[in-house]
Amino acid sequence: MKARLGTWNRGDTIGMKFLKEAWATLLEFPELIWAAATLGTLYVGWILGRRRSRPAAEAPPVRRTDADMAVQVMRDMKAGLARLEAENASFQHFFQLLPDFTRAINNRMDRRAVGPFLVKVSEQLFAPSQVLVFSLDEKVNTLVLTHQHGLAEDVKMGFHVKIGEGRIGYVAQHKVSMDTNDFIREMRQTGASLEVSGHFRFRTELCAPMIHEGRVMGVISVGGISRHYKYEKTILSLIADLGSIALHNYALFSQVQENANLDGLTRLYNKRFFMERLAHEMTRADKAHHPVSLFLFDLDNFKQYNDREGHQAGDEVLRITGRLLRDMVRPDDIAARYGGEEFVVLLPHTPKDGALTFAERLRQRLAGHDYANAARQPLGCVSLSGGVATRPDDGSDGRTLIAAADAALYRAKGKGRNRVEAATTNLLSGGEEELLAGTGQG
Numbered sequence: 001m002k003a004r005l006g007t008w009n010r011g012d013t014i015g016m017k018f019l020k021e022a023w024a025t026l027l028e029f030p031e032l033i034w035a036a037a038t039l040g041t042l043y044v045g046w047i048l049g050r051r052r053s054r055p056a057a058e059a060p061p062v063r064r065t066d067a068d069m070a071v072q073v074m075r076d077m078k079a080g081l082a083r084l085e086a087e088n089a090s091f092q093h094f095f096q097l098l099p100d101f102t103r104a105i106n107n108r109m110d111r112r113a114v115g116p117f118l119v120k121v122s123e124q125l126f127a128p129s130q131v132l133v134f135s136l137d138e139k140v141n142t143l144v145l146t147h148q149h150g151l152a153e154d155v156k157m158g159f160h161v162k163i164g165e166g167r168i169g170y171v172a173q174h175k176v177s178m179d180t181n182d183f184i185r186e187m188r189q190t191g192a193s194l195e196v197s198g199h200f201r202f203r204t205e206l207c208a209p210m211i212h213e214g215r216v217m218g219v220i221s222v223g224g225i226s227r228h229y230k231y232e233k234t235i236l237s238l239i240a241d242l243g244s245i246a247l248h249n250y251a252l253f254s255q256v257q258e259n260a261n262l263d264g265l266t267r268l269y270n271k272r273f274f275m276e277r278l279a280h281e282m283t284r285a286d287k288a289h290h291p292v293s294l295f296l297f298d299l300d301n302f303k304q305y306n307d308r309e310g311h312q313a314g315d316e317v318l319r320i321t322g323r324l325l326r327d328m329v330r331p332d333d334i335a336a337r338y339g340g341e342e343f344v345v346l347l348p349h350t351p352k353d354g355a356l357t358f359a360e361r362l363r364q365r366l367a368g369h370d371y372a373n374a375a376r377q378p379l380g381c382v383s384l385s386g387g388v389a390t391r392p393d394d395g396s397d398g399r400t401l402i403a404a405a406d407a408a409l410y411r412a413k414g415k416g417r418n419r420v421e422a423a424t425t426n427l428l429s430g431g432e433e434e435l436l437a438g439t440g441q442g
Contacts, residue, residue, distance in 0.1 A: 114246045115147030121239050123149060126232070129224025130203045134161060134168060135247075136218055143172055143219055150224065152201045163216075165185050166196035167204040172216050177208040177233045179241070208236040210244035217244045263337040265315060266322025274336035274344060278398040281334075281348050285391055293347040293355030295362075296405035297386025300417040302341040303377050309373055317371055317382060324369065328362055344402075352390040352422060359388050359420040367418060383418035385409060394423040 009099035024210065062253055075422050081210025115133040122131045130150035134143035137160075145159040164173040170192070178186070185203075203223025210218040220240050229235055261273035269277075278294075285292045299305075318341065325343065329335045334346040347355050363384050371382040393399035404423035412421040 021094045048286050111250045118243045119147050119149050126222055126409050127226040128222045132221040134219045155201050166199045167194050168221055170194055171207045171209050172219050177211050177237045180205050206236055208240040210240045212244040212248045217247050266337045268322045269336040271338055282398050290349050291351045293350040294390040294401050294405050295345040295359045295388050297384045298342040300383045354386045379418050385412040385417045386420045389423035
């Protein structure tokens, strides 16, 4: 009897051990959780039923360890179910956001909207205390903080992180998602220093690069995570991939849109786009009461240059002029090819004296540039004649402003070319103004 009882007890222990191992395995497969719950219930019932079926004389003494272990198994099952339910709820939030995000990507999501979306999704999934989104500034090969949640107020937007610097820079350099354990292991194995004094406010527990076609576009950093997942690096990588797709699509759309607005020869804006921007800037100026200037010019004796040197040489002159003009304008200025050898520059927030200074600098630069066969021109160089007009003195809308600048341009022609003239207040009658323009044109 003792031998039989000992065997039964050992079987009980082995069975409990097997059940625990089976439960740990089943937790990796949520779809089998109810099967695990059923198995646990049947096992507990089997224990109780077997004990009740024994004769009173043969019943072994009550062992609370077996009962405690069965209760613990049930508790583990309930905790696992609760964890799975929490994960499922978070995934539901994520998948509810996905359709809206994919639609936004298809509708050319604005670059400024990508960062807030990445922060929002990361908050929904990980319930972190901090989310940081960095974008790559390709000109200086540096990550720039563009959006954040939970960061100290003294860390301003635009904070720079060099590629390879700290945890965030390391992830960008090596193009791999990492968590805290990965960072610690990397420092131990390679001796790399991933803790930077200037980054002590960054709680980077989980970090993923935004990569498209092998090119890093940014980095997402998550810290203070209160909701962990078994495959959380994969999840954050998926979010980062969605962000990189959105950024890439925006760049493609911007490039296509910009090409549609550019003149193919000079790479300046075309006349259609310029007229749209002119109307927009004039409306803004009406509301804010600030000046807007316009510089209209053409190349002197260009037809003669074309006839003598050939159209290919003439196209090269236009191409070079476009490059010189692009190099001189400010980011908010709009430089366009107005037609043929005629160009126009819109100068928002610029009074007339400032516009005249810009126009004179451009005139000197063109006259001093080494164009091919420029010495064979009548003035010994490739030169310009132009006129400057300013709102509100010379016109209250785009049409009248262009007309005033055009009249000043013809005055510059009439005074010998290779010069810039300012528009004058319209004190003449309509006929007298036309006569003045006509004499300048000749």
